Amino acid sequence: MKKLVFTFSAIALLVACAPKTTEVIEKVETVENEKTIDFPSGEIAEGDYLFSEHCGKCHDLPKIDKYSEQKWRGIVPAMAKEAKLDAPQENKILQYVLWKKTL
Numbered sequence: 001m002k003k004l005v006f007t008f009s010a011i012a013l014l015v016a017c018a019p020k021t022t023e024v025i026e027k028v029e030t031v032e033n034e035k036t037i038d039f040p041s042g043e044i045a046e047g048d049y050l051f052s053e054h055c056g057k058c059h060d061l062p063k064i065d066k067y068s069e070q071k072w073r074g075i076v077p078a079m080a081k082e083a084k085l086d087a088p089q090e091n092k093i094l095q096y097v098l099w100k101k102t103l
C-alpha cells in the first residue's frame, strides 16, 4: 500500500505541469525514497554546478544549512544579480539550494 502511494506521487510528479517549488521539493523527497524511479535531476545537478562555480567568487561558498528556506528565496535572486546570472540559472541554483535543505 505504501509502495502504491509512492508510485502515485511519482506519477503525479511526472504529469504535473508547473508545480510550485515547495510541491516539487516534497515530491523530490518522495522520489528519493522510491529508488526504482529516475528523478529528472538535471536542473538540480546544473544548480549544483552553477552554485559551486559562481557563488564562491566574492566570498567563501555559503553554507546552505546556515539560512532558512525563506532567507534563501531572498538571497539567491540578490546574489544571482551580483554574479550576473540569468533567470534560468538563478532558478536552478534556488532549486539546488532548496533540494539540499531537504536532505
Ligand code: HEC
Binding pocket: 051, 054, 055, 056, 057, 058, 059, 062, 067, 075, 076, 079, 080, 082, 083, 093
Ligand atoms: C560579485 C560578487 C558576489 C558574487 C558573485 C556572489 N556574492 Fe554573495 N555576497 C556578496 C557580497 C558583497 C555580500 C555581502 C553584502 C550583502 O549581504 O549584500 C554577499 C553575501 C552573501 C550571503 C550572506 C547574506 C546574508 O544575509 O548574510 C550569502 C548567503 C551569499 N552572498 C550567497 C551567494 C550565492 C548563493 C551566490 C551565487 C549565486 C553569491 N553569493 C555570489 C557578493 C557576491
